Amino acid sequence: MTGHDLWWQRPFQMFQTNLREIDAGLDVGRVLDYLEEFGAQAWLLSVGGIISNHPTDLDFQTRNPALAARPSGDLVGDAVAAAGERGVRVLARMDFSKVDHRRAERHPEWCFTGADGTQQVYNGLTSVCPSGDYYQHRLFEVVDEVLDRYAVDGFFFNWMSFNEVDYSGVHRGTCHCLPCRRAFADFAPGTELPTGPGSPTYPVWKRFTATVLDDLTARVRAHVSARRPEAPLILGDRADIVFHEANNAVGRTLWHHRTAEHVSAARTYRPRVPVLTNAVGFVDMPYRLAGEEPHHFAQYLVQAVSRGANPSTYIMGTPDDVTYECLDVAGEVTRFHRDHDEVYRDLVPAARTLLVRPDPLKLAPERLEEATHEFRGLYTALLERHIPFDVLPEPRLPDVDAQGRLGDYGLVVLPDLGALDAEAVGALERFVSGGGGVLATGESGFEGDAFQLEGSPVLRRTAVRDTVESVRSLHLRRPGRDGARRGGDLPVLGAFHVVEAVPDAETDLPVLSRAPYGPPEKCHGHLALDLPGSLWRAHGRGRVAVLPWTPGRAYHQVGLSGHRDVFVETALRTASGPVRVDTDLPEQVEVVLGASAAGGVVHLINHSGEVPQGFRAPLPVEGRRLRVPWWSDQPSFALRSETGLAGDGEVVLPRIDLFEVLVRP
Structure with missing residues (x-):
């Protein structure tokens, strides 16, 4: 068929x-x-x-x-x-996850067996192992x-x-049944x-x-x-x-x-x-x-x-x-x-930024938790600053490259992934050579002390600070804006990788050393260090940027907008072509771009009802504007409100409650 x-x-x-x-x-x-x-x-x-x-x-x-x-x-x-x-x-x-007691007794070879030799029984049913018959x-x-x-x-x-x-959320360990032992060996x-x-x-x-x-x-x-x-x-x-x-x-x-x-x-x-x-x-x-x-x-x-x-x-x-x-x-x-x-019908992703999700099969549990926090912090930063993005599991990078679709993006973000597989390195190097931008944070792309991507602004890594105490009181100095002497200094949270830049790399965000943080009388002594918190370099027709620390983890855990903004500023500088929509929507409204049988499709999702463990009624948003810079024609109709969209080069949006859907034929 x-x-x-x-x-x-x-x-x-x-x-x-x-x-x-x-x-x-x-x-x-x-x-x-x-x-x-x-x-x-x-x-x-x-x-x-x-x-x-x-x-x-x-x-x-x-x-x-x-x-x-x-x-x-x-x-x-x-x-x-x-x-x-x-x-x-x-x-x-x-x-097929469970069988009754009678069949479990007849066929113990079907059943999950713990390291202690016991079966996993819950409410009279015995768990079955996928390795078994x-x-x-x-x-x-x-x-x-x-x-x-x-x-x-x-x-x-x-x-x-x-x-x-199990159903009670209790971790029962890994299966040690004979079929598992044989297959694992x-x-x-x-x-x-x-x-x-x-x-x-x-x-x-x-x-x-x-x-x-x-x-x-x-x-x-x-x-x-x-x-x-x-x-x-x-x-x-x-x-x-x-x-x-x-x-x-x-x-x-x-x-x-x-x-x-x-x-x-x-x-x-x-x-x-x-x-x-x-x-x-x-x-x-x-x-x-x-x-x-x-x-x-x-x-x-x-x-x-x-x-x-x-x-x-x-x-x-x-x-x-x-x-x-x-x-x-x-x-x-x-x-x-x-x-x-x-x-x-046939609605497919159409963003120009790709956010890579850490591979849970590669990282140890504690390391995976750290990378997940980095991923979620960067996810939130992109959403709030109206940079539409698509998510891709790390192991799928070579597949998307082989399908010829990686070049559809202007920016690929690597959130504290650790060392990359050789196939992923090859895909990213082809992407950069073709004109794309890659932004790596934390430990992404480091294999030993070398950075894996050709054209990287990092010559080598010289030290790692990845414990709470090793980064406590460490800061990054932001440049000033609009005539200000300097920007707000940012705390380093999570990990900081001390790196040496290649000669032609551009660097920013100098490090301020640690200093005493108590009692107040002793809270002084930060020294300006010749260590970069941001590195950027052109390579071929593309660009590679490295933030050798974890801004996503910091933003996810503390919520300082400075961490978000430094990451976003670096992303926009690294990207090939426009990746952010032009809008005055509040940061709580997410912009999702797609293409379908109807044409270009924009979903606007109102997240203003977010509370710590759930959602409440979102606050309505009205009278805002939107333009997708890389679309020659802008959306012309809003489906939820059933209204045409007015505007010259950009559209004026109708009231958005829970969500709205805009269509560009």
Whole structure:
């Protein structure tokens, strides 16, 4: 089949009913009525795995006992038949992550086994390991039984992982089952199998598990595609549709832009592969009766669609069982997406700045946390200063280069990534030679004491200060503006790499040495050092800039606008061509650029309702202007307000509440 024949290659909207055992008697017609009014064209239904909502004949599967009260004895059959009559697609949710006690006792070789030899049991169910036979072979028998009986329109596999963390958030360590031991020994000969994140070989384990899951996903996808080409697999990077769950959790520090980040990372890597964002309508699994804050939930879906994902809403039970207040705004955004099919058809990224996300499989946990803080601080800085950007996972840099798309950007930002792979170095050097700009912060691009990129302004690294005490009281001196003697001095937080510049590099932000910081009588003695905090150099037709410290981490942790502004000023100087839009919008309004079947598309997302652990109602913004310098024609219509846009060379914007969408035909 061609891409034009596959239903999921066009925009779609989904609704998930995550069913409990007791829900097997649900009224299919009532659920479909609700979905159609909600705006959803697809229904993700619990089909099999832990519990089968159809009369399975496989002895290693469990029929839902509540099916006995259903006249047909077959919820899946009833749902597929009724949905087909209405043109609603049914996708099968499968969960192979656990088995019951009886089957775990019969097949211990299927099960997760801790370093202490114990299985992982939660609420009477035993976790299964993806390396074992249940995932590697029996899974395919279950899929075949479903395909033999029902014309389902796709599959989603829940929690297909190595289950290191259970439902209570407890880290259970790495799996030491015999299949894992054998496979890990083949993957990394001579490497000790770790017990958890604290083990030095844990990053190797994470690469191993990613390889196992990628291979399994590819095999499942090929199997389903051969049997039913019109039924996509919704899962990871190797699937037909990339899945992201937008959710909250009690005790987890909220990253307000998590949904946009994950969708952007997937769409930037493979713009033509659909992404599905399944937004959780409740606060957390233990508190599944409590609906999510509506303004918080709205951000899930708006961030998703702005970056090119298809929206989905997820509830526990059936629509008759829940009273989540967030479902009203969920339906509003879902119907908006449905009603503007042309705008969201083939919506792909169109920013001119690329922000590279650290590779979690490369860095140790503590180092990954530091790099993540740097990434998030720079993410926020770009957003607030209206530099539209796309996110790309670090390992995907060579892929985007090979696709010929890296040259579409004017700037690539590397946030404290550490040493780069040889393929990434080659991609970036070609990018710079072709006229692009690269900005590296922190330890990005350092291998030993040498900087990896040809044309770098750094000759060598001479020392590293990467502890709290080693940078405490260290400052950078900013140049003065508008006749001022000097700018505000900035504290160095996180890490500072002492470097020597090449002779023709330009340098700035000189370092002020550490000095006593208490008692007040002794708070003096900072010395001006001949050490640069900013280096810049032209190379070929492009530029390379280095900030050998961590402005993103500083901004993320302390929030001084000076850290943000120094980074942004360096970014604008390094970039090839314009990368920032011309606007007087407040910094709380994000500008997301895309291109679709409708033309140029601008999403304006109002983040003014952000609070420390959530969102409140955003403050309306009106009468502001916008111009995209690298677009010859500016947007001419606002979809939410249904108004034409006036302006000569720039447009005057309508009132923006939660979000607005501008279109340039």
